[in-house]
Amino acid sequence: GIQVEQSPPDLILQEGANSTLRCNFSDSVNNLQWFHQNPWGQLINLFYIPSGTKQNGRLSATTVATERYSLLYISSSQTTDSGVYFCAVERYSGGGADGLTFGKGTHLIIQP
Amino acid sequence: DVKVTQSSRYLVKRTGEKVFLECVQDMDHENMFWYRQDPGLGLRLIYFSYDVKMKEKGDIPEGYSVSREKKERFSLILESASTNQTSMYLCASSSGTNSYEQYFGPGTRLTVT
Numbered sequence: 001g002i003q004v005e006q007s008p009p010d011l012i013l014q015e016g017a018n019s020t021l022r023c024n025f026s027d028s029v030n031n032l033q034w035f036h037q038n039p040w041g042q043l044i045n046l047f048y049i050p051s052g053t054k055q056n057g058r059l060s061a062t063t064v065a066t067e068r069y070s071l072l073y074i075s076s077s078q079t080t081d082s083g084v085y086f087c088a089v090e091r092y093s094g095g096g097a098d099g100l101t102f103g104k105g106t107h108l109i110i111q112p
Numbered sequence: 113d114v115k116v117t118q119s120s121r122y123l124v125k126r127t128g129e130k131v132f133l134e135c136v137q138d139m140d141h142e143n144m145f146w147y148r149q150d151p152g153l154g155l156r157l158i159y160f161s162y163d164v165k166m167k168e169k170g171d172i173p174e175g176y177s178v179s180r181e182k183k184e185r186f187s188l189i190l191e192s193a194s195t196n197q198t199s200m201y202l203c204a205s206s207s208g209t210n211s212y213e214q215y216f217g218p219g220t221r222l223t224v225t
Contacts, residue, residue: 031212041200041219048213097143097208099157099170
């Protein structure tokens with residue numbers, strides 16, 4: 001199956017700093033998503049980005065499908081950005097969905 | 113907004129009990145999924161369904177079964193709960209026509225004693 005590696009595993013930053021989270025995947029994919037898991041365990045959708053670049057406020061993401069990686073940028077970090085960020089990919093089989101394969105996540109701590 | 117709901121946030125069951133976890137989505141999505149999340153092992157796919165009465169095994173289907181009698185509802189069944197099924201269970205859905213973006217429910221934290 002597809003392998004997904006996220007780096008760094010842990011990141012501690014001061015409020016206001018910028019950060020870059022990386023996701024490498026081992027094969028071509030049809031779906032790539034970034035999630036933020038809140039303290040109660042719910043996965044919050046950040047980006048659906050199988051290719052290209054998207055921006056949403058202080059967050060942006062870029063996926064270079066030909067080189068099999070994606071980057072999540074967080075600018076001007078706030079303490080509420082703390083938590084675990086997951087990258088997940090999906091490769092369709094027979095033209096249909098096949099379920100997401102998740103990376104291990106990046107645990108981000110933003111200190112005031 | 114897409115809404116995926118799960119029947120319970122917290123559940124405590126005894127070993128050997130039959131357990132039903134229910135998931136409902138309100139967006140007429142074709143695809144529905146069940147995952148479990150464990151410390152050190154991450155999120156793993158248990159089962160998914162791409163249509164009513166259709167199901168496909170994921171990476172860790174052993175000890176589980178599923179049911180999808182209606183398009184909006186996908187149930188995960190633990191036939192005889194065991195302590196190693198103590199976990200966080202997350203349900204998700206995706207359209208499958210316009211987009212494959214998956215949306216997740218709030219999760220059910222199941223403890224089997």
